[in-house]
Amino acid sequence: MKELKYINKYFKKYKGKILIGIIITIIARIFSLVMPPYVSKSIAAVEHFLSDADADQAAFTSILLTNILVIIGTTLLSAFFTFLMRQTIINVSRYVEYDLKNEIFAHYERLSLNFYKKNRTGDLMNRISEDVNQVRMYTGPAVMYSIQTLTLFICVVPIMFYKSPTMALYSLIPLPVLSVLIYKISRVIHKKSTVVQQYLSTLSTFSQETFSGIFVIKAYGIQPRINRELEQLAEEGKDKSMNLARVEAWFMPLMVLLIGISSTIAIYVGGKQYIDGDIATVGTIAEFIIYISMLTWPVAIVGWVTSTVQRAEASQKRINEFLGSVPQIQNHNASPTPVRGKIEFRNVSFTYEDTGITALKNLSFELNPGETLAIIGRTGSGKSTILDLVARLYDTSSGEVLIDDTPVTDLNLNDLRNAIGAVPQEAFLFSDSIKNNIKFGKPEATDEEVRDAARRAEVHKNIQKFTHQYDTVLGERGITLSGGQKQRVAIARALLKDPEIYLFDDCLSAVDTETEEKILKHLHKVSSNKTTIIVSHRVSSARNADRIIVLDKGKVIQQGTHNQLINAEGYYKNLYLSQLSEKEM
Structure with a gap:
């Protein structure tokens, strides 16, 4: 992520909004964590009611209704704060996109004519549009999901170990395997993302030159030839994009598989502990399955975040190449110098x-x-x-x-x-x-x-x-x-x-x-x-x-x-x- 260090100045600029977003994210996750224990309590209440012939039905109904209202209320509050989280952090990404585009455009204006002789218009346009959009996805959704995932792990994993260390340990075994797979696949994605972004510039350049030279193309009657060239470029671009998509396609199935394995382990180990009397209620198993389900999306999104970061890294590298270009014509005098005309x-x-x-x-x-x-x-x-x-x-x-x-x-x-x-x-x-x-x-x-x-x-x-x-x-x-x-x-x-x-x-x-x-x-x-x-x-x-x-x-x-x-x-x-x-x- 060394190329993305360039974006850190924008994170510093909007650190206040990001901090508010992080606080809101933590609050949203805390409210979401209220639900699993109450599910466990509800199941325990049902178990007690079914096993005790003298149980008070009115008291049981009151407990169950109270638990349901708490679950619904905290879920709604969690949803509300999740909405605020998106509004806060995603907005920051739009501010960064605005600032970065303005910075690139201003730099384009400062660059000398030699620069424009060496670089093609389509490529310049692609870097200020498509490449900046990839960076925006990193500064917004990727950051948001990363904060959300980190918060959930910090909150959920300790709770799981508190409830049942044995069940937690066995349930989380697949996660190290997942991290290794993510590392391996992300390296491939980075290379293929760079190739795709470069090819998009080639396609943009071809399209821009075709539109600008449409008079010549029509005058010479070479539309079929231009169409064939575009089809060839598009076909090559499709092949490169499909190569990237094939690698990215491994993420979600691997996530679902490993989460499924975690849930199966939790049911097996939890069931055995319940039979052995190590845990008091089946509700604990249900609570664990909910915790694992809560981790399913964050763990699954790690793949998407990794892919997004790799794309952003490739795009920011292309942007940095231009921002690092020093204009040959420099303004060496900032003081006013009136011109008379000699x-x-x-x-x-x-x-x-x-x-x-x-x-x-x-x-x-x-x-x-x-x-x-x-x-x-x-x-x-x-x-x-x-x-x-x-x-x-x-x-x-x-x-x-x-x-x-x-x-x-x-x-x-x-x-x-x-x-x-x-x-x-x-x-x-x-x-x-x-x-x-x-x-x-x-x-x-x-x-x-x-x-x-x-x-x-x-x-x-x-x-x-x-x-x-x-x-x-x-x-x-x-x-x-x-x-x-x-x-x-x-x-x-x-x-x-x-x-x-x-x-x-x-x-x-x-x-x-x-x-x-x-x-x-x-x-x-x-x-x-x-x-x-x-x-x-x-x-x-x-x-x-x-x-x-x-x-x-x-x-x-x-x-x-x-x-x-x-x-x-x-x-x-x-x-x-x-x-x-x-x-x-």
Whole structure:
């Protein structure tokens, strides 16, 4: 259970509720222990009445009625306190589940992009859902039944030895055998539980990727193949789950068998003692059978608890692997650091850890507040990497990125990113209304501010044509919008935020030339006092920039203004002429 030690901090947090639950459990069990002696007394009264011809029937009836009322009353009280026990301890497990899910999600948010490149979405989802649920079963039902079992054993076993040491000793002989069997089987369950949980992550990942890529699957007409792959995965998952179930299936029959043996021993030994005169009444045998029956469920549940703990151990181990991951991007400065917008790259080189590709090589440039820089280059030349380094989604391999003459690693990370309005190459929209997607960077914005941002992004007229207009709920990843509409909604989101730095990553690639020119005019107005970096494949998006740099294989091969570059031989002039010819055609 070493992995489950991580949960101990939550037990400490809710120790008050757990303590109350333990007290209630003890009270419930004490009331349940009142019943067996009164059953014994009732049987003894019946024996006395039948054996004594002069017995008073009225007195016998009174004694029997009193005993029955005590048995019913204490049973009802035991049931009531058992209900309170469940309400107290099971509620703690829900609190732990809530806290653990929030902790995992917050950690996911802190982790760097490299982490998400190495791990699959389905696996991450399974760990925060299915794995956390397995841990919850440990912190709630498993703990509750363990306390209940321990309380019963502490209370019942001494009573059994007090009533008849010989009968108690023989009746409890099967329990050590049971503990050994539980130990052996639980080790197997732990191994098989780990395999099952890992396979559930594989299945979740496959399902998530299928749903996300359903357009491609339908376009290529490969639904039958995907179905076959899912059937194969499901079949393998079923086999692994059945292997686990077969082992778990041994528990209950073994419990019932051993409890049955205990009851048989109690009847045999008790009957012999009654014949020999060592016990005064048959009621003692009945009392012992009730005690053994009371231990039946706790002993049987030991198997379930063991299985649950092993599952939780396997799940918590998978969770701990993630919680133990240290974010590569750390916030080294908790103090506020306002951002004005000056950007400088000093001999920056960057290599992607996951692929080993060197995206930037000894890159240097400087951009003053309020200036616009356009970056042009072929695919894979390192354009988007520059934007990622400005936003500090990655740290440089060598060299420095400075904002306002301060290394970005020394800035407050939250202040840096709050000062940036980024529009990625592939616009991501959430499954929410258009209005809320635009307000993402500024939740407190008014409806008029949202519409104004949409107008500047040239998407307001499109939205007006929708039945629910700004309240239109988008599908996952904004699939109800066209590519150009998604880009413009993402631009509106950045404009509404009104940051100090704009980062536009080829965000007009799906927009026609006429709409592009309108958007660029609006961007030129709103970014006149903002620092702006525009990455593009189009000369039209770059020509109004204060400076243009041309990248090739991570190096600057040309830089200057639009007029300077079209008058010089090189990549930019060739690109300009080819795009000019396309426009004329």
